[in-house]
Amino acid sequence: MTAFDALDEEIRDARDRARRRERLSRQRATLTGQLDEVRKLLAELERELAKEDHDVVKLERGGFFASLFGTKEERLARERAEAEAVRQRVHGQRTRLEWLATDLRSTDASLAEVANADGELAALLARKERMLLDSDDPRGRELAEIAERLAHVDADLREHGEARQAGMVAANAVGQVLRSLGGARGASTWDVFGGGGIADMIEHGHLRDADQAAWQAQRALDAFSRELADVGVAANPQLPKVDTRWFADMIFDNVIFDMYKHQKIMRTGQEVQEVARWIDGVLGRLAAQCEELARQREALAARRENLLGA
Numbered sequence: 001m002t003a004f005d006a007l008d009e010e011i012r013d014a015r016d017r018a019r020r021r022e023r024l025s026r027q028r029a030t031l032t033g034q035l036d037e038v039r040k041l042l043a044e045l046e047r048e049l050a051k052e053d054h055d056v057v058k059l060e061r062g063g064f065f066a067s068l069f070g071t072k073e074e075r076l077a078r079e080r081a082e083a084e085a086v087r088q089r090v091h092g093q094r095t096r097l098e099w100l101a102t103d104l105r106s107t108d109a110s111l112a113e114v115a116n117a118d119g120e121l122a123a124l125l126a127r128k129e130r131m132l133l134d135s136d137d138p139r140g141r142e143l144a145e146i147a148e149r150l151a152h153v154d155a156d157l158r159e160h161g162e163a164r165q166a167g168m169v170a171a172n173a174v175g176q177v178l179r180s181l182g183g184a185r186g187a188s189t190w191d192v193f194g195g196g197g198i199a200d201m202i203e204h205g206h207l208r209d210a211d212q213a214a215w216q217a218q219r220a221l222d223a224f225s226r227e228l229a230d231v232g233v234a235a236n237p238q239l240p241k242v243d244t245r246w247f248a249d250m251i252f253d254n255v256i257f258d259m260y261k262h263q264k265i266m267r268t269g270q271e272v273q274e275v276a277r278w279i280d281g282v283l284g285r286l287a288a289q290c291e292e293l294a295r296q297r298e299a300l301a302a303r304r305e306n307l308l309g310a
Contacts, residue, residue, distance in 0.1 A: 007131070011124045011309065017117035024111045031104045038100060042093045049090050052083035125308045132308070139307045146304045153300065156231075157293040163227040164286045170224040170237075171279045173217035174272060177239065180210035181269045207265075211242040214272075221275070228282070231289075237278060240271040 056079045129147075132140040184206035221237045228235050 007124065007128055008309070011121070011128065014117060014121040014124050015309075017114045018121045021111065021114040021117045024107055024114070028104065028107050028111065031100060031107060035097070035100050035104065038093055038097050042090065042097060045086060045090045045093060049083065049086045052079065052086050055079050056083050125305065128308045129304075143304065143307055146300050146307075150297065150300050150304070153293055153297045157290065157297060159227075159230045160286055160290045160293060163224070163231050163233075164283060164290065166220070166224040166227040167279055167283045167286065170217065170220040171276065171283065173213065173220040174239070174276045174279060176213040177210055177217050177242075177272050178269065178276065180206050180213050181242070181265060181272060184210060184265050207242060214239050214242050224279075231286075233282070235282070237275055239275055240268050242268060 056076070059076050059079055129143055132143055134140070218239050221239065225235045225237060
């Protein structure tokens, strides 16, 4: 019997508890989804039942003209049957809700029993890792190499994740610029076809919004470029200037000048759209790199666990 036998037994038990916790967590997620679905369905059925009951009461109290033609009792019987059918469905869904709630309580109780399973397994594996590193076992050398590689992969994964987050913030900010420019483009189109002073006011309001959004977006782009530098990507994205000058509208208010403004807004929108497409492309590459790093980390973690396993 080696010095590792007792520890290996503890590791096997802890791994079984960790797998049980993982399985129970998946079951709980499914249960909560089912509960939400049943609650929504029950709310709809209760509204439908209230309507059906209202129709029955209304027909019981009224229906004078229907009774003249001998149809009141038939209609009342039909309405009562429809209400009863809905009532039965409500009862069935309420019962289902109780069953699901009971299952959830049972699952939560089981989860509480293995709540610390992941931490216990990690502690046992770390304990065995230290023992192997201090021994002459050849696995100790490989474990040390894996630990170093894992540290590098974890750092790369964190930096790529931070870059992705910054990119998504920049994408949202640039999207706001595009939405404001879209409003200005619509007002400008109206102005070309004779919108007059009202169209000018709306157009310039959207342009002011676009200008303010562009400053915020440029700030987000600057932050994005700094995060990209951390992962070895050199970039300096710049948004075009949004022209908010409108004094000329009062001097050159004619269709030619209106067309010039419209074309300028269109060009600005196209340039901003190019920046948005660039962000999307970079985010796609970052996502692929994150997936690859995650696969590397999973492979290293699996190899480490195999070395530490019984």
